[in-house]
Amino acid sequence: MTTIDPSIVGSRSEPFTTTPERGRLRFFAEATGQRDPVYTDLSAAEAAGHPDLPIPPTFFFCLEMDNPHRHRFLADLGVDVRTILHAGQRFTYHAPAHAGDELTFWSEVTEVSSKKGGALQFIVRDTHVSRADEPIATLTGTIVVRDPKAAR
Amino acid sequence: MISTTDLSPGQELTLECPRITRTALALYAGASGDHNPVHIDIDACRAVGIDDVFAHGMLSMAYLARLLTDHWPQEQILSYEVRFTAITPVNSEPTCTGVITEVEDGVANLDLAVTLPDGTVTLRGAAAVRLA
Numbered sequence: 707m708t709t710i711d712p713s714i715v716g717s718r719s720e721p722f723t724t725t726p727e728r729g730r731l732r733f734f735a736e737a738t739g740q741r742d743p744v745y746t747d748l749s750a751a752e753a754a755g756h757p758d759l760p761i762p763p764t765f766f767f768c769l770e771m772d773n774p775h776r777h778r779f780l781a782d783l784g785v786d787v788r789t790i791l792h793a794g795q796r797f798t799y800h801a802p803a804h805a806g807d808e809l810t811f812w813s814e815v816t817e818v819s820s821k822k823g824g825a826l827q828f829i830v831r832d833t834h835v836s837r838a839d840e841p842i843a844t845l846t847g848t849i850v851v852r853d854p855k856a857a858r
Numbered sequence: 859m860i861s862t863t864d865l866s867p868g869q870e871l872t873l874e875c876p877r878i879t880r881t882a883l884a885l886y887a888g889a890s891g892d893h894n895p896v897h898i899d900i901d902a903c904r905a906v907g908i909d910d911v912f913a914h915g916m917l918s919m920a921y922l923a924r925l926l927t928d929h930w931p932q933e934q935i936l937s938y939e940v941r942f943t944a945i946t947p948v949n950s951e952p953t954c955t956g957v958i959t960e961v962e963d964g965v966a967n968l969d970l971a972v973t974l975p976d977g978t979v980t981l982r983g984a985a986a987v988r989l990a
Contacts, residue, residue, distance in 0.1 A: 730889070737889035738920040739876060742927060754931065763923040763938055767916055771891030787894075788906060792915050796939035802932070846939075 708784040710827045710851065712818045719779065721812040724772040728805045731759045734768065751804075758804035763797060766835055766843050770811055779813075779831075785851050793828065794848040800841040807837050816846075825853040865961050865989065871968075873925040873954040878913045880948055886917045913946035918954075918972045918981050925954045925970070930987050936965065940983030950974050956985070964989050 728748070735745040743750035744760065751759050761769075770776065780787055803809060817830035833845040876882070880898075887898050895902035897914050919940050926935055946952060952972045960967040970983040 733885075734889040734920075737882070737885040738917065738924065740920075740924055740927070760932055762920070763926065763932060763935060764916060764920045768890040768892070792942055794939065794941040795916070795919060796937065798937045799933075799935055 708851070709824065710783060710785075710818050710820075710829060714783070714815045714829075715818055717815050719773075719813040720775065721810050722773045722775070723808055723810045724769050725808050726761055726765070726769060726803075726805055728759050731761070731765070731805055734762065734765055738762070756802070756804055758806050761803045761805070761807075763799075764795075766797065766803075766809075766833075766845055767795065767847075769809065769835075770833060770845070773811065789852050790849050791852065792847070793850040794846075796846040798844040798846075800843060801837075803835075803837060803842045807842075809842060810836050827851040827853075865958060865966055867958050867960055869958045871925055871929060871956040871958075873921065873928065875918075875921045875952045875954060875972075877949055877951045878917070878946065880911065883911060883913060883917070883948060886914055886920075890914065890916060892916065911948050913948065913950065915940075915942040915946070915981070918946055918952060919983075921952065922954045922956075922970055922972055922981060922983065925956050926968075926985055926987065931990075934988045934990060936986040936988055938983070938985040940970065940981045942980070943982055944974075944978050944980045946972075946974070946980045952980065961989070 732746045744754045811833055813831045813833040816832050820827045828848055828850050830848050835843040883897050887893055892914055897911055900911055903911055952974055954972050956968045956970045958966050959969050966987045966989055968985045970985060971979050972981040973979050
């Protein structure tokens with residue numbers, strides 16, 4: 707069982723940039739049962755005052771999946787991905803974002819803690835999303851690393 | 859859409875979700891980019907002692923977000939957070955609920971939950987929404 711070193715608090719990831727495409731947003735709307743045409747039909751989006759299809763509330767988390775180095779954080783800590791669970795997720799929204807926007811993401815570890823004598827270790831990370839230095843959203847994700855040897 | 863005058867603490871919002879089929883999980887895996895096999899591959903689950911696939915927590919969080927966007931334009935959502943409290947088995951039919959807890963200074967605060975038909979709460983959360 708890897709013990710998460712509290713000194714990783716404050717460590718930051720390399721930034722990465724991605725541009726959400728309309729087709730991917732339409733697929734996400736279909737997959738999440740979103741039938742509001744604002745999310746799939748450009749003319750409906752424009753009629754609602756959007757310059758393009760809006761990025762839906764939780765989709766920033768999916769865009770993080772585009773980071774080619776997203777597995778590096780846990781691998782560098784020596785954590786087996788099969789031992790982790792997503793414990794919590796928060797989004798704070800600063801400005802709307804849309805298909806075609808070039809969005810930059812970087813993350814910082816903000817908290818490391820443990821419960822049950824280290825059988826559960828929590829890592830909290832903030833991910834900052836911006837568009838040309840304009841803040842768009844802040845994601846706060848909590849993962850729990852479970853000691854596979856501890857009683858379930 | 860809800861106007862400010864309609865809102866008062868205690869008001870409840872509900873969204874019934876469709877049954878989360880294996881197809882729904884495969885579609886969400888592709889659309890979200892989360893390809894973790896525990897959500898889509900029963901063979902991979904059984905290899906590590908899990909009986910069957912289970913739903914992505916973020917799929918439930920996306921359904922719960924629809925409860926918000928069904929009532930307010932998305933740009934009015936200020937913050938949205940959840941804790942994942944239980945696994946959602948495949949073929950579940952969750953219900954999303956929201957209760958307005960406070961309306962102050964043009965902002966409504968909501969308590970949110972996703973619940974399975976047997977009463978299991980799979981997500982608990984909160985949101986703050988700016989009223990137009």
